[in-house]
Amino acid sequence: MAETGAPDTSAPETAESGYGTRGAVAAWCVFDWANSAFPTVIGTFVFSAYFTQAVATDAVRGTEQWSRAVTVSAVLIALLSPVFGAIADATGRRKPWLAVFTTICALSCAALWFVKPDPEWILFALIVFTLANAAFEFGTVFYNAMLPELVPPRRLGRVSGWGWGLGYAGGLTCLVIVLFGFIQTDTPLFGLDKETAEHVRASGPIAGLWFALFSIPLFLVVPDGARSGLTIPQAIRSGLSTLRKSFQNVRHYKNIVIYLIARMLYTDGLNTMFLFGGIYAAGTFGMPISEVIIFGIALNVTAGLGAAGFAWVDDWIGAKKTILIALVALTLIGLGMVLTDDKSVFWGLGVALGAFFGPAQAASRSLMARLAPAEVRTEMFGLYALSGKATAFLGPLVLGIVAGVTESQRAGMATVLVFLNIGGLMLL
DSSP states (O other), rough: OOOOOOOOOOOSSSTTTSSSOHHHHHHHHHHHEEEEEEEIIIIIISSSHIIIISSSHHHHHEEEEEEHHHHHHHHHHHHHHHHHHHHHHHOOOOOHHHHHHHHHHHHHHGGGGGOOSSSGGGGHHHHHHHHHHHHHHHHHHHHHHHHHSSOGGGGHHHHHHHHHHHHHHHHHHHHHHIIIIIIIISSSSGGGOTTTTHHHHHHHHHHHHHHHHHHHHHHHHSOOOOOOOOHHHHHHHHHHHHHHHHHTTGGHHHHHHHHHHHHHHHHHHHHHHHHHHHHHHHHHHHHHHHHHHHHHHHHHHHHHHHHHHHHHHHHHHOOHHHHHHHHHHHHHHHHHHHHHOOOHHHHHHHHHHHHHHHHHHHHHHHHHHHHHHGGHHHHHHHHHHHHTTTTTHHHHHHHHHHHHTTTTTHHHHHHHHHHHHHHHHOOO
């Protein structure tokens, strides 16, 4: 199986037989707007920085602890995503699974409100974040698997890119609300107390509410697969049996396996870079949380523009070439960010970095959508999630170890570039 080339574009753009309506496609993209509040506000720029600066005993120790939480959630995701995907394929339904994990993630975000700026809350914060992060990733398995049923192959790159672009816009908008409504103001909304960091802790409930509210269009408008008629126990047995056969017959999916190994490596670098970007900016360059958020806003703007702009490039030259272009750019820019001591230069490079972050992610999803056989699509996206998490513990783990041993966040972040390069070479 190879990536499809430039397909015929003579067919009409709307109401194509067997695919979703424009409304369904739009609702699917809006879910990216909804769920992006979690990785942006909680995982990267606000709560993670708050944890390392105000909850943990010091920034380096906090970075190490946060990396362990990411590692634990990554192991859970790697082990269970293919299983959940295979069972969902057996039941024929995806939306119920997506609803469950969306609810868990939203409620876990809300629970972060209780994390006060005191080391006594370290364990609670890490457990809740681990649960939220795992639920978020489990949900994307079922969300991504809906894409090939909504649009034909010739439009996969565009719609995937539009979704990612809208996702960055959603993360940006939520960041702006948190920044100007709660953190960078003398009078936070609702009269929240700055002394106990209520204005920062509110980022948890805000992200949870954002996710829950804007996920509603997908559940109302996007069609789901037909029920298979199997009972839950039957579906579990059938799904596990199919998954076992897929691993046994892996030689029939050689092209997918090669791709997933490559993605496993470069996505490890991407995820680590994204998860620890705010922590690095705060610890190495002394950025306060308010400046970290502004930095995050700038990155989200360029990432969203990059994802949307490269959406047509994906359908034009192919997803594989799009990914490779993005990885080369990310490596070169990332190297400059690690080497510089000038915060202004770091800012400029960070803004440029964002333009290639979105395309790498969006094109990865569209390539998987092109390669996955329809009859095992959710299972394959489960393996896709596994490829993003099977070694995901390595990136944060290596970063945490190197940062701890060298007592340098800069040295820890440099390890990200190794994963990007190995993954890019494997993709070739």
